[in-house]
Amino acid sequence: MADATTQLDGNCLAGPLSEILSVEPTTAWWRCPECARSGPLAELHVYGPEPGLTARCPGCAHIALRLVREGEHIWLTMGGGTGAFRFATSP
Amino acid sequence: MGIAWRRARLLERRSQTATARTLVLTAPDWPGHLPGQHVDVRLTADDGYQAVRSYSLAAPADGDRIELGVQAVDGGEVSPYLTDGLPVGAEVEVRGPLGNWFVWRAEQTEPALLVAGGSGVVPLTAMVRAHRAARSRGPLHLLYSVRSPEDVWYRDHLADGDPLLDVRIMYTRQAPPGSVRPPGRITTADLDEATARLKPASPVYVCGPTGFVEAVDNLLIDRGRDPVTIRTERFG
Ligand SMILES: Cc1cc2nc3c(=O)[nH]c(=O)nc-3n(C[C@H](O)[C@H](O)[C@H](O)COP(=O)(O)OP(=O)(O)OC[C@H]3O[C@@H](n4cnc5c(N)ncnc54)[C@H](O)[C@@H]3O)c2cc1C
Ligand SMILES: [Zn+2]
Numbered sequence: 001m002a003d004a005t006t007q008l009d010g011n012c013l014a015g016p017l018s019e020i021l022s023v024e025p026t027t028a029w030w031r032c033p034e035c036a037r038s039g040p041l042a043e044l045h046v047y048g049p050e051p052g053l054t055a056r057c058p059g060c061a062h063i064a065l066r067l068v069r070e071g072e073h074i075w076l077t078m079g080g081g082t083g084a085f086r087f088a089t090s091p
Numbered sequence: 092m093g094i095a096w097r098r099a100r101l102l103e104r105r106s107q108t109a110t111a112r113t114l115v116l117t118a119p120d121w122p123g124h125l126p127g128q129h130v131d132v133r134l135t136a137d138d139g140y141q142a143v144r145s146y147s148l149a150a151p152a153d154g155d156r157i158e159l160g161v162q163a164v165d166g167g168e169v170s171p172y173l174t175d176g177l178p179v180g181a182e183v184e185v186r187g188p189l190g191n192w193f194v195w196r197a198e199q200t201e202p203a204l205l206v207a208g209g210s211g212v213v214p215l216t217a218m219v220r221a222h223r224a225a226r227s228r229g230p231l232h233l234l235y236s237v238r239s240p241e242d243v244w245y246r247d248h249l250a251d252g253d254p255l256l257d258v259r260i261m262y263t264r265q266a267p268p269g270s271v272r273p274p275g276r277i278t279t280a281d282l283d284e285a286t287a288r289l290k291p292a293s294p295v296y297v298c299g300p301t302g303f304v305e306a307v308d309n310l311l312i313d314r315g316r317d318p319v320t321i322r323t324e325r326f327g
Contacts, residue, residue, distance in 0.1 A: 011129070015094070042190070
């Protein structure tokens with residue numbers, strides 16, 4: 001995940017999201033509010049690198065979520081702009 | 092919350108190619124994993140700087156032992172250290188197993204197609220090895236794209252006369268003498284033959300560099316494969 005144009009997929013979110021979710025995230029089903037495409041979180045297109053990951057719809061590039069790590073915190077934004085959740089993580 | 096980081100010790104390192112290594116680690120109290128899953132590996136420098144990268148598990152679950160396959164990437168920060176720097180006996184931290192989507196389960200009896208580009212063969216080899224260990228009845232077809240014969244990983248695991256495992260190696264730059272297929276990137280023709288042996292709902296697993304995965308995904312969809320049957324994992 002070195003350069004800013006790196007494109008991965010939702011599989012790489014399994015570790016980072018496991019820090020704040022108690023369920024396995026990659027099999028979670030997601031429906032795009034923009035183009036109505038649906039599928040598992042694993043298939044979202046993810047742009048990095050850490051500490052800022054953006055997951056987008058594979059069909060229309062609409063933002064599904066953003067995950068930003070900042071010290072002992074993880075910021076999670078769902079969708080394009082509906083406010084952010086900040087989770088404290090234990091080191 | 093979360094999956095804890097645990098210390099893992101490097102037990103053994105084996106060369107796969109000039110630049111790829113198998114790393115066998117022992118991770119105390121490892122909970123086991125499914126073929127296709129990965130771990131995150133965390134390295135911490137003396138000054139506290141940390142780097143985290145994902146690596147697929149190359150072997151089925153085996154107690155506290157886990158096996159990774161790492162390709163040294165030119166100019167990469169972590170992979171050259173894992174392939175040639177980390178001393179045997181030293182520790183890293185691992186978090187896992189991770190990912191329940193890109194997995195193959197022994198209960199699956201439909202024929203499956205595995206398509207690997209370069210280091211993408213790692214999780215697919217775990218599937219092949221698990222398939223054999225479980226004496227699974229569903230045939231596996233593996234299409235494996237590499238540059239040249241020197242770049243083939245896991246020869247022992249992939250070629251042992253198992254009648255339910257069909258392995259086809261596709262060379263992109265240089266094929267061994269006597270090869271019928273001319274060197275070149277994967278084409279529809281390569282996929283047609285393999286997909287002809289699948290059922291409509293058979294799963295296809297595609298793994299490798301992002302460009303490779305994208306190309307194969309597009310070829311499969313152009314050939315009319317139902318996207319729902321295609322599972323992909325991009326290595327970047
Ligand atoms: C789910 C998952 C599973 C994976 N499984 C495996 C596996 O089984 N085996 C495996 O080998 N890999 C695997 N990978 C890839 C792995 O996680 C790493 O991305 C890979 O090892 C490269 O890491 P690195 O630190 O060596 O390179 P990085 O430092 O991250 O660099 C990556 C690329 O960027 C370039 N680069 C770095 N710094 C710069 C710079 N300053 N300017 C310009 N370019 C630069 C490098 O040359 C390199 O090409 C997997 C990835 C994912 C997401
Ligand atoms: Zn969309």
